[in-house]
Amino acid sequence: MTDLTYADYLQVDTLLSLQQPRSSGTADRAVVLAEHFFIVAHQSCELWLKQLVADLDAVVDTLASGSASGSGSGAADLELSAELLRRAGDLLRVLHEQVLVLERLPLRHFVEFRPFLGTASGAQSEQFAGLARLVGTDRRAGALYEAFTAAAERSGLSVAQVCRLGPGAGGLHRVAEALLDVGDGLWRWKVAHLGLMSRMVGGEQGTGGSSGIDYLIRRIVLPFPELRSQRGQVHAAEFAGSTG
Numbered sequence: 001m002t003d004l005t006y007a008d009y010l011q012v013d014t015l016l017s018l019q020q021p022r023s024s025g026t027a028d029r030a031v032v033l034a035e036h037f038f039i040v041a042h043q044s045c046e047l048w049l050k051q052l053v054a055d056l057d058a059v060v061d062t063l064a065s066g067s068a069s070g071s072g073s074g075a076a077d078l079e080l081s082a083e084l085l086r087r088a089g090d091l092l093r094v095l096h097e098q099v100l101v102l103e104r105l106p107l108r109h110f111v112e113f114r115p116f117l118g119t120a121s122g123a124q125s126e127q128f129a130g131l132a133r134l135v136g137t138d139r140r141a142g143a144l145y146e147a148f149t150a151a152a153e154r155s156g157l158s159v160a161q162v163c164r165l166g167p168g169a170g171g172l173h174r175v176a177e178a179l180l181d182v183g184d185g186l187w188r189w190k191v192a193h194l195g196l197m198s199r200m201v202g203g204e205q206g207t208g209g210s211s212g213i214d215y216l217i218r219r220i221v222l223p224f225p226e227l228r229s230q231r232g233q234v235h236a237a238e239f240a241g242s243t244g
Contacts, residue, residue, distance in 0.1 A: 030106075037104075037105060038105060052095075060134070062081050078172060079174070082177075096185065099193050122193075135182065139221075148175055
């Protein structure tokens with residue numbers, strides 16, 4: 001077996017060469033360090049987004065695999081989907097924490113290196129756009145929810161029935177619960193980002209020319225509205241039964 005070091009396996013030298021603050025040589029050390037911090041945080045986000053999108057793409061494929069085989073979505077496929085969704089929920093918590101860490105970016109230093117960003121903006125992240133397509137919005141179902149409803153139908157159940165059965169729906173129930181964890185995690189991440197941007201730029205325009213805070217506010221929605229609505233109806237029915 002060929003000797004392989006930790007640095008070689010992870011390509012650490014290449015990884016650590018990718019942080020190149022544009023303020024180097026034109027600003028004091030504190031500003032350069034602040035920009036370095038900004039770059040590390042956003043590059044880390046992109047790495048976690050890569051894993052997040054890959055996991056959610058795998059969920060869509062796994063839930064659809066039963067249809068391809070004609071045998072329905074088996075128990076193993078549902079458990080794997082739930083497992084991947086739970087990991088995705090945890091990754092969104094990591095992303096949320098990274099936004100909170102960015103609150104340690106001093107405003108005076110951000111103001112100094114912000115011109116070096118040019119028109120670069122997080123809104124241009126292709127991976128974030130891919131995540132949005134997978135998760136969907138409060139008005140449009142994404143690929144994840146479409147795959148879930150199709151898996152439920154192949155099992156002879158509607159989303160409403162999955163919600164009414166609760167744990168009795170087995171793997172479908174665990175997938176539904178994990179979907180909500182993902183949706184809630186994405187919502188919390190967006191809210192944290194809104195708070196960060198309000199703290200840093202107030203009502204000013206975003207670097208990419210967006211309307212800034214207003215642009216972000218319009219995009220903070222809770223995904224999986226049908227699933228939430230059906231769970232609400234279950235709650236209402238059970239509450240009415242317990243008080244009647």
